[in-house]
Amino acid sequence: MLHPSYAELMERINKDVEEGATPVVQSRYSIVKATANRAKQIIEARALEEKVSKLLSTGSGDQSGQEATVNMSKEDIITLRRGAPLIADADERKPLSVAVDELYDGYLTLTEDSEG
Numbered sequence: 001m002l003h004p005s006y007a008e009l010m011e012r013i014n015k016d017v018e019e020g021a022t023p024v025v026q027s028r029y030s031i032v033k034a035t036a037n038r039a040k041q042i043i044e045a046r047a048l049e050e051k052v053s054k055l056l057s058t059g060s061g062d063q064s065g066q067e068a069t070v071n072m073s074k075e076d077i078i079t080l081r082r083g084a085p086l087i088a089d090a091d092e093r094k095p096l097s098v099a100v101d102e103l104y105d106g107y108l109t110l111t112e113d114s115e116g
Contacts, residue, residue, distance in 0.1 A: 004100070006031055010028075013103070013109075030110065035096060038095075038108060039096040039098070039099040040095075041079075042083045042090075045079055045080050045082065052070050055070050086102045087105060
């Protein structure tokens with residue numbers, strides 16, 4: 001069973017909407033899309049972290065005892081920052097579970113633009 005449920009997520013996201021105003025989230029699709037996009041960001045960041053870790057562990061430094069370094073592009077740095085988990089114990093959990101909890105705990109917000 002999914003916890004929190006779609007209904008709980010929708011209620012939590014729409015809690016600050018004034019009575020009579022259009023809710024931020026009106027369908028399950030919006031929640032699925034938002035959490036899938038966030039999970040993708042987390043997956044991409046984890047893959048990049050793993051790649052960098054492997055490069056560092058292969059000893060890219062020279063024989064003089066200097067530490068290995070990895071040159072990262074601006075896009076790689078943005079990917080790492082964007083995909084950094086916002087909740088504790090995220091490294092031990094699946095990306096979609098992390099995304100759902102981030103949304104439920106209010107670390108992520110949905111806007112009308114993010115539903116499209």
